[in-house]
Each structure stands twice: as C-alpha cells, then as structure tokens.
Amino acid sequence: MAALDARGRGAGGPPEAALGTERRLHDGLRQWSAHGLASYREAFPADPDGASLHEDVEPWIYRHRPRDGDPWQAREYRLTVWGRRLRSTDGKLRELRLPATRLRAGEPPAGFVAAAALVLAEGGPGPAPERVRIVEFALLGGASRTLFDGTPEEARALYRAGGRAALASVLDGQEYRPGSSCVECPFLAVCPALRRAPGLLGVGSDGRPRRSWSVTNGRTYRACPARDHMRRLHLPALDAVEHDPTAERGRALHAYLARCHGSGSARPCTVEVPESWVPPGYDLSAGERELGARLLRHHAAVCPLRLTRDGSDVRPEARVVRHDSAADVIVIAAPDLLYRDAGSWVWRETKTSSRRRASNLPLLEQYPQLALATLMSVRGDLGGAPDRARIELEVLRPDGADLEVIDPFAAETRAAAERIVRELVQGWLQDDQYPANPGRGCARCEMSRWCSKSAPRQGV
Ligand code: SF4
Structure with missing residues (x-):
C-alpha cells in the first residue's frame, strides 16, 4: 500500500526513498513489494471501462449518529475502508480495490462486503456516486475478482440484509484472544487475559x-x-x-x-x-x-x-x-x-x-x-x-x-x-537486520523466492 501511495505521488528512486523511510528495507520485503506492484499493474492494466479512474487520497468515511437508546451507548459510529480507493473523473463511480495474497476460494464473508459497500455508497467526502464496485486482487498472481458491483440502493439493501448483523456481532464481542497482536496493544498492562x-x-x-x-x-x-x-x-x-x-x-x-x-x-x-x-x-x-x-x-x-x-x-x-x-x-x-x-x-x-x-x-x-x-x-x-x-x-x-x-x-x-x-x-x-544465511537449508526454504541470496533458486 505504501509503495502504491508513493507511486501515486510520482516518487521515484529506491523504494526506501519512495516510501519516505531512511531505514533500508529488508531484501525480502523489497522483492515482495516489487512483485506486488507488478501484480497490481497486471490486475488493472488501465481504465478497463473507460471511466478514467483516479486514486482518492482522502479516506472514505461513513458516519452515523444514533438516536437515544443505542445499545452500545455510542455518540457516533465511523466506518472506513482499507484498500485502494478510486473514483471516476465525473464522480459517478467509486471502486475499492482490496489486496489479498491469493484470491480466496469460495465466497468472501458476506457481512464484510456489505459493510464495505455501505461505506462506498454513503461515505464522504465528495458527491454520492451512482455506482459502486468492490474488487479483490491477488498480489501473488495478478488475478482479480469482483465482489460487488451495483447502485448505492443495492449496496444499502445488501447492508440491511447482512452487514448490520455482522457489525453488531463485532460490537458485542467480549472475547480476549492473546497472541502476537498483544505486541501493539495499548491495554497490555491491564489486560486480564494475558x-x-x-x-x-x-x-x-x-x-x-x-x-x-x-x-x-x-x-x-x-x-x-x-x-x-x-x-x-x-x-x-x-x-x-x-x-x-x-x-x-x-x-x-x-x-x-x-x-x-x-x-x-x-x-x-x-x-x-x-x-x-x-x-x-x-x-x-x-x-x-x-x-x-x-x-x-x-x-x-x-x-x-x-x-x-x-x-x-x-x-x-x-x-x-x-x-x-x-x-x-x-x-x-x-x-x-x-x-x-x-x-x-x-x-x-x-x-x-x-x-x-x-x-x-x-x-x-x-x-x-x-x-x-x-x-x-x-x-x-x-x-x-x-x-x-x-x-x-x-x-x-x-x-x-x-x-x-x-x-x-x-x-x-x-x-x-x-x-x-x-x-x-x-x-x-x-537483531534488527535479519541477514540471510545461505546454505544447504535454501533448497528447503519456503521463502527462497523472495531472497536474493537464495541458491539454488526455486519456482513457485
Ligand atoms: S533462501 Fe536460504 S538464505 Fe534465503 S531466506 Fe531461505 S534459507 Fe535464508
């Protein structure tokens, strides 16, 4: 995402400069990011339906102020989406592009698509669109698939059918799941589960x-x-x-x-x-x-x-x-x-x-x-x-x-x-450099594709 942001700003040079960091990126991350960018270009060659899409820099936010009696006693809900946000020049089409490592088999979680569709249909800033589209693309292979394509009214209907209940279950969640996410958690010192x-x-x-x-x-x-x-x-x-x-x-x-x-x-x-x-x-x-x-x-x-x-x-x-x-x-x-x-x-x-x-x-x-x-x-x-x-x-x-x-x-x-x-x-x-240690283990290394020190090189 950072590399695509940098590309949108027209930043050139080494990836570190484009990403605005002075720290040298790890070799594996450089290789993978370059591959991801190439896959993005493959998935979206240029303007497939002539709608002249361009990236929106501002996040799209759907805001909702509940009336009294909200079960969670919230004053305001804000819902936003993460992914590449594009809008047509005439403002009639909004498209959300969701990066995934691979396209998942089967249907995507319905509640997730419904909630995202609502943000596209109703969120600001800018004028309301006439059509919204959600597309998932694979960073590994460059394939893509459309998860939703319809009018704002169809997006709202989808949300009423499945998105509302999915979000309510998130808000009702009381479970603690200690794990690697504890590293970033600001409540670690007072968490009763860790x-x-x-x-x-x-x-x-x-x-x-x-x-x-x-x-x-x-x-x-x-x-x-x-x-x-x-x-x-x-x-x-x-x-x-x-x-x-x-x-x-x-x-x-x-x-x-x-x-x-x-x-x-x-x-x-x-x-x-x-x-x-x-x-x-x-x-x-x-x-x-x-x-x-x-x-x-x-x-x-x-x-x-x-x-x-x-x-x-x-x-x-x-x-x-x-x-x-x-x-x-x-x-x-x-x-x-x-x-x-x-x-x-x-x-x-x-x-x-x-x-x-x-x-x-x-x-x-x-x-x-x-x-x-x-x-x-x-x-x-x-x-x-x-x-x-x-x-x-x-x-x-x-x-x-x-x-x-x-x-x-x-x-x-x-x-x-x-x-x-x-x-x-x-x-x-x-350690914060994580150097490669090439040797006999490379032949059985599941990360060798992203390692420039790998020998011998393997295909996927
Ligand atoms: S290919 Fe070899 S050097 Fe590279 S990450 Fe794997 S084990 Fe390490």
Whole structure:
C-alpha cells in the first residue's frame, strides 16, 4: 500500500526513498513489494471501462449518529475502508480495490462486503456516486475478482440484509484472544487475559521494542534470520515446501487427534481408525493416508485420555501465551495437548516419523518446544498442582509408539531447558537486520523466492 501511495505521488528512486523511510528495507520485503506492484499493474492494466479512474487520497468515511437508546451507548459510529480507493473523473463511480495474497476460494464473508459497500455508497467526502464496485486482487498472481458491483440502493439493501448483523456481532464481542497482536496493544498492562511470566526466557529486554516469539521462530531464526523475518512478515510461502507430503500428513494427523481429543467425551482413542480419517482441507496421497492410519493405530496404546476423568481435563491444540515482562516479549506456545492428571497439567507433544530409529540428540535439543514446556511447567506458569506436572513426548513410528516422560523438576533438565531457550532467544532479541544465511537449508526454504541470496533458486 505504501509503495502504491508513493507511486501515486510520482516518487521515484529506491523504494526506501519512495516510501519516505531512511531505514533500508529488508531484501525480502523489497522483492515482495516489487512483485506486488507488478501484480497490481497486471490486475488493472488501465481504465478497463473507460471511466478514467483516479486514486482518492482522502479516506472514505461513513458516519452515523444514533438516536437515544443505542445499545452500545455510542455518540457516533465511523466506518472506513482499507484498500485502494478510486473514483471516476465525473464522480459517478467509486471502486475499492482490496489486496489479498491469493484470491480466496469460495465466497468472501458476506457481512464484510456489505459493510464495505455501505461505506462506498454513503461515505464522504465528495458527491454520492451512482455506482459502486468492490474488487479483490491477488498480489501473488495478478488475478482479480469482483465482489460487488451495483447502485448505492443495492449496496444499502445488501447492508440491511447482512452487514448490520455482522457489525453488531463485532460490537458485542467480549472475547480476549492473546497472541502476537498483544505486541501493539495499548491495554497490555491491564489486560486480564494475558498472563505474565517475568524471566521465562532468561534474557533482559535491554530497551528493545516489544516483540512476539515462539520456539518455531527461534528454530527458523537459528537456521536463517532472513527466513524467520520473512515468515513474520507473512510473505507467501512456496507451496511445494509448505505442503510437502510429510508435513501435510503430520498436520492432518494432528488435526485428526485434536478432533478426537476435543470431542468432549474424554473417551480414549482406539485402534479403530476409519479409512476416511483425513480431516477436510488436507490433501494426502493413498500412501500417506495408509501410513497415517498405521501411525494413528499405534497412538491408541499411549492415548493420554486414558488418564483423564472428563472433557474439562483436556485442552487439545491449546495456545499458551505469556508476557515475559523482563524480556518484554510475548511468548506464544502451542502444545499439541494439555491434559490434567489428578490436578496437575501435563504437556503432551506428538511427533510422527516414517523412520524406525530416532536421532541421538538429547530430546530437549532435538525438540526445543520441550525445553520451553519444561520452563513453563517448573515455574508454575501453567497453573495446577506441581505433583504430577510433567512433559510427555509421544513419537508415532510405523512399528510402534514411544512415550518419553520428562520430569521438569529434575535440576539438570531445568538447567538444560534454560540454556536452550536462552540461546534461541538471545541473538534474535538484539537483531534488527535479519541477514540471510545461505546454505544447504535454501533448497528447503519456503521463502527462497523472495531472497536474493537464495541458491539454488526455486519456482513457485
Ligand atoms: S533462501 Fe536460504 S538464505 Fe534465503 S531466506 Fe531461505 S534459507 Fe535464508
């Protein structure tokens, strides 16, 4: 968006100058922005219907002053839209262009389109249009599709049919969702949902800006800082790497187990795995499906629900988010399963492997999420009684299942966990350049398309 704004101002030169920043943009962001601009030109070659569209600099705002008795006691509502705003020279047409990484399959959220259509039809400044259009375009491929095209009256009718209820549900929302957005939240210090864990990571902030961090970030950063940075920027990943058959099978298997464990019945899994076990949305070959079913049958022997009393003791795919106020980092963890064993929380990680033999590396080194789990457990960050608190690693192999149990209170385990987590965080916390680290990992890097240091280069 900033690059398109700069282009509208006629700014030339390097992207940093055009964007009005003195900081050098990260290589990946430069590559991606250049690609996005080219895709925009491809999606909108020039004036498709001769309406001489030009960009509106002023935001479009729809204002509404409710009468007395407004359920949310607001004095005024303002609704605005984000995207490229264009208007025809004669003012009769307004067009909103919405950037997306890829065009989503299926219908867009109806309430969203209806609310945006209302802003186009009724919002100021400028004269009311006679026609409004909302178009979504793909930054990755340059394709576009029209989400709405009609008169202001049709836009208002669409809003009455679906937009009003969608906005009301947003205003009624009371849910807290701690996560990476906590980084920017001005209410962090008083938020009742974000729990503090000072000193969890074992490093000080040294006045660095607040950031979020997960073990996955730490591992990716250790392999290549540029790769982690580009992932954090949500640059589109290479499908061939992201949806590699082994990773896809692992994700499908986790989704299947989460569904079984989260059914609320607390019934342990059995060896009866249906032939159609693959959850919707996962695409597995016949061989991977068969291997997955075999691995799932081995899970029955070590299913943790054998130890729980009812559904309230089980949290599949839970998100554990803590604010390490000493490091000023929002720590995000996603255990495969948390379950309660006689009042103590147990952290279960499940891995799958098509190999029969395990690596010789110590477990906490091999899976640093176990190190973070150890620290959260031993410090009491998960709550519950300490008596039976433990970490479990379940490894499903074609020839059986292994269950490793880690005692977080063993002094040497805790010391190893502290060292592993500290080492993962330390360098990253001080870094704001995120240099590329080309090497063997490039061949399997999902960000390689946006990396000028990548070798060898891969296609999408
Ligand atoms: S292609 Fe290689 S150097 Fe570039 S981000 Fe990926 S791993 Fe790092």
